[in-house]
Amino acid sequence: MKATYRLTANPAEANALSEMSVLPGIVPGVINDLESIDWAVLEHAYGPGKEVPGWLRGMVSPDPDVRNEAFSNFYGKALHQGSVYSSTVASLPFLFAKADDPATPDRGAVVALLLSIGREVIEAEEIYAVICGPDGEESTIYPDTANLMREHANAFVSYASDPDARVRRAAIEGLGLFLDDAERAVALLRDRLEEESGAAERGLVVRTMADLVLRLPAAAGPVRSWFDALVDNGALDPDTRLAALVHRTRCAPESIDDQTVPKVILLLHEVTPSPQAEEDRPSTGPCTCEAEPEPDSDVPGHIAAAFDDLERHGRVHAPTTSLLVAFHEALGARFDDRAALLIEQLRSPDPGTRYDAIDMARCVITSWRGDHTHLVQLIGDCLQPHDSYISAAAAEALGKLGALAEPAREVLAAYIAEHRPDAWASPHRVQRRAHQQAVVALAGLGDERALPSLLIALDNDTDAWRAVNAVGHLPQAAAELTPRLMRRLADVDHSREWPDVSPTALASVLAALGDPAAVPALTDAFQAAIRHKQWRTAEPLLKALASFGPRAASALDIVRPLTDTGSTDVRTAAAAAVWELERRPGRVVPLLERLLDHHRNFDAIDLAGRIGPPAAPVLPRLRQILNEQAEENARNESNDAAVLNTGNAWTLVHTASALWDIAGDSEADTVVSALLNAWKDNDSTARDVLACLNRMGQAAHPALPRIHTALAQPHRGDDRWSGAVAFDLEIERLCRSLVTRLQDLPEAAPTGEK
The missing domain is CATH 1.25.40 (Serine Threonine Protein Phosphatase 5, Tetratricopeptide repeat)
Structure with missing residues (x-):
């Protein structure tokens, strides 16, 4: 059996893979055949795969440190962030050979690596049926490798009953991932539960059974009955009963009722360790943990802390945690139930x-x-x-x-x-x-x-x-904070790419504190950044200066020359600063006309809006941008475009907002329509859309139904990025303000969403 790959731009890589005898007939000595493959034409995340044979050999080294390093390199490069490469696939026969050989040290780790590769390709095969590389080559590597793993599901059946508990633990999940015969998979997993005595292994069997149902719905009927029997079996250990109850809800969320969470809580009490006796509890004295080693002086503190956070956030401190995370996901929007459990x-x-x-x-x-x-x-x-x-x-x-x-x-x-x-x-x-x-x-x-x-x-x-x-x-403490921040800004070495305290952060904070005493320090820092051509920091420093308005007019002679030099971003920031520092439209509007040649220059569009009616000369260009974007959106819809360009929605929001701020009521219908279309296509525009609608007052009335919908939704959206809570609270505030102002107005003709 050979895997088939379609790599039109890299025939050498395709040949290396297609000529490889894949998996059947593997013998223990296959590790000696590593040099029969031209690894140099294969790839991993960081280049040619010529290092891979060394990692595969390292995995069977008698030295545990060498083995750990080999596995770490393979995960980090040949399975980087879950991506599968040609060198990953070429490694499979050797990995299976090592997993089959009882003499292999750390066989459980080898099986776990095989499972990781299989899991990634199974999850990705539908999304990445065909992928394109940087040179345009096409590959069906994900579905092909997924099929290959399914064809060798029997290997995982064997591993799942291995005498080595570590091998069994690593293999159990494969029964749910790679077997396409639902009846056989269910029978094997039921047998495994009866054979396993460890709580971790039994919980893994139960979870895998649920994963099987989600992948193969044909297994749903018998598996749900099995789950119910486990939950109701009072003679069974509470860990397994809790796992069965949680994973039943994953398979059948419609089965969640008023008794589900109380049952979970009761079982949670049974599996939770008993409280410590009073004399065994830690004292309330000061922390006695060991002193922290000195950090590497070459690594900025915020970078080191970020890596510490990643490591710490990956820890699990209780055996029930993964179950409870899964249960919260199954409960979804049942907030009262989730709160009671928490x-x-x-x-x-x-x-x-x-x-x-x-x-x-x-x-x-x-x-x-x-x-x-x-x-x-x-x-x-x-x-x-x-x-x-x-x-x-x-x-x-x-x-x-x-x-x-x-x-x-x-x-x-x-x-x-x-x-x-x-x-x-x-x-x-x-x-x-x-x-x-x-x-x-x-x-x-x-x-x-x-x-x-x-x-x-x-x-x-x-x-x-x-x-x-x-x-x-803490703007109320600006008098104490500003001098300290100014000293830090003055000490920044602008020749360093990553100073420990970012001048960007210092500029942002000084702007937030609003103490005009900071203007000279910001001006000096801005000049230093320009001298060192640090445009990445020069722009936020310039924006911080602009935030002080006419109080920073002393910087005008430095800022004005930049309106006609440097990158578009710097010219735009300089034009915005000139406006904020002296508020003379005649000096800035001509600059805007050139800056708006690029229709995605949102800062320039926003500047036009802040200038307001005196920026009327750029109205034709703004209307042109809006029309071009509407036409592009219409083409995308007619072509049934699969991928939404979220930048299109932002173009609508920024341009429509500026159009309103300059032209007012005469553009109301156009503006409301554009804003609602942007909001429909990209929900992350909500705050900016609502801010403009709020400025529009009564003219925003056609948007009231959409505002009611936004206010009623229970979900805040994506909480993974900083500031998400403040973002949503501002959305709620704006929605309530608009509802209060608009709900009693007479019904207006609806503004259509295209």
Whole structure:
């Protein structure tokens, strides 16, 4: 059997794969045949695959460090972020040979790698039926490799009954992924549950059975009955019963009723460790964790912290966590049920359960609208002086909630008050992180009680980058903060690509504080960035200067020359700054006419809107941009375009908003229509659309039905990016304001959505 690949632009790679004898007839000595393949014409994520044979040999080394490095390299390069490459596929016969050989060390790790490859191609085969590389070559590598793995499902059947528990554990999931005979797969998994005694393996069998149903609906009837029998079997261990109940809801969410969550909570109580005796509980004294090693001076603090966060957020602290995450996903919009479960989790006597519940609660609060006061308070209750590890997680979660953390304000302040402000620079790693996160969260609420610790940070340079990102919420303390930030800005070495404290962050914070004393420092920094041709930092520094308006007029002589030099972005930022600093349309509108030659120059379009009616000379160009975009959208719809260009929606929003701000009522119908079309095509434009509708007043009345719909939706949208909560709260505020103003107006003729 040979895999078939269609690689029209790389015949050498295609030949190397097609000539490879794939899988049947593998013998233990196949590892010696590695040199029979021309690995140099195959690829991994970072180039030619000539290193792959060394990794495959390293996986069978007697030295565990060599084996670990080999697996790490393969995952990082030949299976980079789940992508499969020609060298990955060429490795399969050798990996299967090693998995089959009882003498192979770490056979479980080999089987787990095979499973990872199979899982990725199974999940991706429908999306990437044909993929194109950078040179235009086409490949059917995902569906071909998925079929290949299915053809060798029997290997996983064998591994799943292997005497080595690590091999069995790695193979069980393959029974649900690669077997296309639903009846056989169900029978094998039922047998595995009876044979396995470990809680982890039994839970994996139950989860795999649910995955099988989701992949092969023909298995649904017998599997759901099996789940019900497991749940009702009081003689069965509670871990397996809990897994069965959770995974039944994944397969049949319509089966969720008023008793489902109470049953889960009861089973959760049974599997949760008993509370510690009073004498065994940790003392409430100061943290006794080891001092943190000095960070690498060549790595900026915010970069090192980001990697620490990634590692920490990948940890699981309780055996029930993966089950509860799956259950919350199955519950979806049943907010009351999810809140009831989270209350139990956050009150659990098991610290691992409480720790993992913090982020689950944060996800619910940031993803779903509603009254989250109780959940926020329970997260706040996790701020305990005797447990800095959980406290740090709670404080970080509260910081991500923004204004929604208000019910925990006093708890945050009390936690910070337990220590001196110099706890910001504590030598104890976990205690330092907990204190810093609590300070940042309190500052995010605009509370000046966070200030003493932030001043310590700015004065002694310990994690100053974190303090800089927080102080912009405390404009009432500008007199104390601005001089410190100015000194930091003056000390920035603009010849360095990545300074520890970004001049961009400093500029943003100084603009937020609004103290005009910062203007000279911003001007000097801007000049330094220009001298070093650091355009990436020059532009935000210029925008910060512009935020001070005429109070920064002293910088005009430096800014004006840039309106006719440098990149389009710099010229646009310079034109905007000239407008803000002196407010003379006659100087700026002629610049705008040139800048608008590129219809996606949103900053220039926005500048035209801020200038307002005096920018009337650019109205024909704005109308042209709007018409061109409408025509492009119509062509896309007529061609049934599969991929939406979200930039099109933003072009509509920016252009229509400027059109309203310049021309007003005469363009009302055109503007409302464009805004509603943009909102329909790209929901992330909602805040900008609503901001313009809010400025339009009564002219926005045709948009009222869409505003009602937006206000009624329970979901906030994507919570993965910073500021998502504030974004949604602003949407809600604008919707309520518009409803109040428009709902009693007489019905207007509807503005059509094209």
